[in-house]
Amino acid sequence: MTEPAQDRQTESELAHWRLAVDALADLDVIAAPEAWQALEDYLQRRVRDRLSEVVSVLIAEGKALQRKLGAGGDPAEVRQAVLRLRTRYLQVETILDFYGDAVNSRTNPALRGLLRGYDTLAGDSMAAVLNRLGIESPPALVYLDRGLGAAILRAGIRLWDHSHPSPAAAIKLTRHNLAYPTALLHETGHQMAALTGWNTELAEALAAELEPRSAELAGLWRGWAGEIAADVHAFAQAGWAPVAALANVVDGPTPSVFRIRFADPHPYPFLRVMFNAALCRSWFGAGPWDDLAEVWRRRHPLAAAGGEMAALTRACLDALPDVVDVCTRRPMAAFGGAPLSALLDPRRVSPAALRSLARQAGPSLLTSAYLRRREPLRILAYLSTGAVLEPAAAADHQARLLAWVTDVGADAAPRTYHHAA
Structure with a gap:
């Protein structure tokens, strides 16, 4: 192929991706105008401005490549830069589609009002701790999706180019839990723990507390600290309601509720339910959480877990009072030297x-x-x-x-x- 033909091909490819990038700038194509309008003003501006900023960076990159090509830049270098632009376009498109889907879920008037209410409650949840510590509380964007479990894309997470943080705490609520929404407070707990640094501090505190019992226990609870922190946050804000909702989500055949999955940051289901019941028992005394825990013990007897797993579970259950105390009553630097219960009194x-x-x-x-x-x-x-x-x-x-x-x-x-x- 001749050199002019190569240049024309590269220019054609660049034009393709520049047009694609330019099309991303119209955010009313990503989500309907009435869906954007359904957002609270500050949240709308923050999300739209951040997404527009991300697209603007790509537009500027495409223009710079066009200038370089027109000035006789090395075609091989320009082609590699076009390939990078293509990759970055796909990354930006993924982010815009994510937020677009979340915003577009508000085109239904009834759902719009409901999700706006959950936005507000999620914001209240984060502010309850963060404002007292002098940390800015991010806006929340709650959306509805399928599946069993909730999820969060935390505000402040750096996107693909490490320079554009995610503009809001985007929280997924599942359809089946729309009327059992305490998972919302678990997800806001992830945001709070990340902004305060509690995850790391809690991991080390749990490991130090449990190391005298067993190095294995210390290692497991250290690895589970991020999810434990979120569960504790939900408990401290909603009492025993989260354990009932949690049990519905994580239940299943007995082998699955005792299974430790590789790289899973959650405690295995049986232990997670028992931990949440232990939180309630420690702070509230006897109550319906005890009935739930007893049902789980009968439904999923330790004997069915197998020898090693049963022994591990017994050791974890014995440690639960200490774990609860570390999580709720231990002073933490993340909370200005106070325990979580001083900021959120269960x-x-x-x-x-x-x-x-x-x-x-x-x-x-x-x-x-x-x-x-x-x-x-x-x-x-x-x-x-x-x-x-x-x-x-x-x-x-x-x-x-x-x-x-x-x-x-x-x-x-x-x-x-x-x-x-």
Whole structure:
């Protein structure tokens, strides 16, 4: 092939990818304008501005390549740069599609109001700790997806080029848990623990506490610290409601609930449920979490785990009181030298405390805008246990919870649509 033909081919390829990059700049193609409008103003501006900034960098890169090619730059170097542009385009497209799908889930008016309420509650959850520590709390963007478990793309995570942090805490709620939403508080716990540095500190504290018992236990709990931190955060904000929702998600055949999966940061299901029940028992005494734990012991007897796994599980169960104390009562540098319970007192979300809140509020618990802003997480905790305690009336409890969350969203509804360039 002649040199001019090579140059023309390279120029053609560059034109292809520049056009593709330019098309990404129209964010109203990524998500419908009415879906963007459904976001709270600050969140909308932050997400749109960050995504526009990411695309602008790619546009500038394409223009620079065009200038280099026009100035007679080395065709081989330009071609390699075009291939890099293609790779970066695909990375940017993936990020935009991710946020576009999340935003587009709000085109349905009913779901729009509900997700906006969950945005607000997720923001309240993170701010409860971060604001007290002088750390800026990121906005939350909650979206709905399939599957069993929730997930989070943390705000501040550096994207592919290490210069554009993710603009929001993007939290996936699963459809089956829409009315059992305490997984939301687990995911916000991941964001809080990352911003405060608690993950690393908790990992070392757990390992140091358990090392005298067993090096194996110390290593396992160190590896599980990130998920343990998120579970503890959800417990401290919602009491016993998260353990009931968790048990529904992680249950399965007995061999699977005792299986330690390679590279899985979660404790295996049996132990995770028992740990969450132990949190409740330590702070609240006896309660429905004990019934749940007993059902699990009968449904998944230790004898069925096998010799080594049964022995490991017994050792883990024996250590649970110490693990709970480390997680909730041990002073941590991440929290300014205080324990987590000094910032999030679990006693405020005990069943007795939540019943007292509901009794004092009366009918206004579900209607008062003042209470929605003053006690949002405690009301969420109270409403999240209704269907568990009264399964025969689960549909009524679900309707009340979803209506209340939608009212939270209405309080935060944007007034105008800001189109960020």
